[in-house]
Amino acid sequence: MATEIDYRQVDGILAKYAKDKGTLIPIMQEVQNLYNYLPKAVLEYISQKTEIPLSEIYGVATFYSLFHLNPRGKYIIRCCQGTACHVRGGAGILDALEAQLGIKAGETTADGRFTLETVACLGACGLAPVMQIDEDTHGRMTPAKVPAVLTEYK
Numbered sequence: 616m617a618t619e620i621d622y623r624q625v626d627g628i629l630a631k632y633a634k635d636k637g638t639l640i641p642i643m644q645e646v647q648n649l650y651n652y653l654p655k656a657v658l659e660y661i662s663q664k665t666e667i668p669l670s671e672i673y674g675v676a677t678f679y680s681l682f683h684l685n686p687r688g689k690y691i692i693r694c695c696q697g698t699a700c701h702v703r704g705g706a707g708i709l710d711a712l713e714a715q716l717g718i719k720a721g722e723t724t725a726d727g728r729f730t731l732e733t734v735a736c737l738g739a740c741g742l743a744p745v746m747q748i749d750e751d752t753h754g755r756m757t758p759a760k761v762p763a764v765l766t767e768y769k
């Protein structure tokens with residue numbers, strides 16, 4: 616994940632889509648892949664270069680839940696709060712994560728290591744309660760297992 620803005624990389628993305636109109640979404644997806652979120656300065660740069668109003672770019676960024684306007688952690692934790700997980704103690708898993716990380720759902724730890732999110736179902740209801748860290752699924756979670764699982768992610 617890039618941390619400092621390298622506008623040559625952004626230029627490369629813009630050049631790729633320069634011929635096509637209406638390609639704002641793929642441009643934003645590629646920028647987000649670079650930074651893990653959409654930095655304000657890059658959105659302003661895209662607006663200047665493409666002459667798409669900044670308000671329109673923000674409109675797209677806030678409409679689609681896949682876009683993020685704030686920095687995100689190195690690892691994304693998705694704690695399931697769907698029905699199957701809820702009845703098996705999903706709320707307790709979320710409480711344990713919040714307590715262990717010192718943040719609330721939707722926030723990122725100060726060291727930039729974890730972002731904590733909730734989701735409505737991870738498609739692994741048979742393993743409820745479930746949480747996912749990036750691509751790894753952790754099933755049959757208990758609050759007591761939370762600290763050990765987190766230590767696997769440095």
Ligand code: FES
Pocket residue numbers: 695696697698699700701735736737738739740741743745
């Ligand atoms: S409800 Fe949690 S995985 Fe489906």
